[in-house]
Amino acid sequence: HPTSGETCLADPQMGGMGVHYLNPALVDDTVVVTKPEIMIYEPQKDGSLKLVGVEYIVPFKIRAETAAPPVLFGQQFRKNDAFKLWGLHAWVGRNNGSGTFADYNPDVSCQLAS
Secondary structure (H helix, E strand, O other): OEEEEEEEEOOOOOEEEEEEEEOOOHHHOOOOOOOOHHHHEEOOOOOEEEEEEEEEEEEEEOOOOOOOEEEEEEOOEEEEOOOOEEEEEEOOOOOOOOOOOOOOOOOOOOOOOO
């Protein structure tokens, strides 16, 4: 079962990243387009969550940070030193003016997060 990321992630200049829900059973050395490791949601006024994107990850313990980055959709995963993983966001539920694969989405807000 997915685990909660409790925190809605955002950056004042770059936009939101939403609330991340990780499915630990999918975390391995393989990324599958139809099975993202993380689903990303934006808190709504009524307390519900709206799917705005997904994130594909491979932890450094599986693919060393010194290795070549994984690639999906022709995009290289970015190093995330804070969480010790390779990651690639895909904004599939909300258009992103910064780009489909940008880390942050200026149109995603954490304003309604509890």
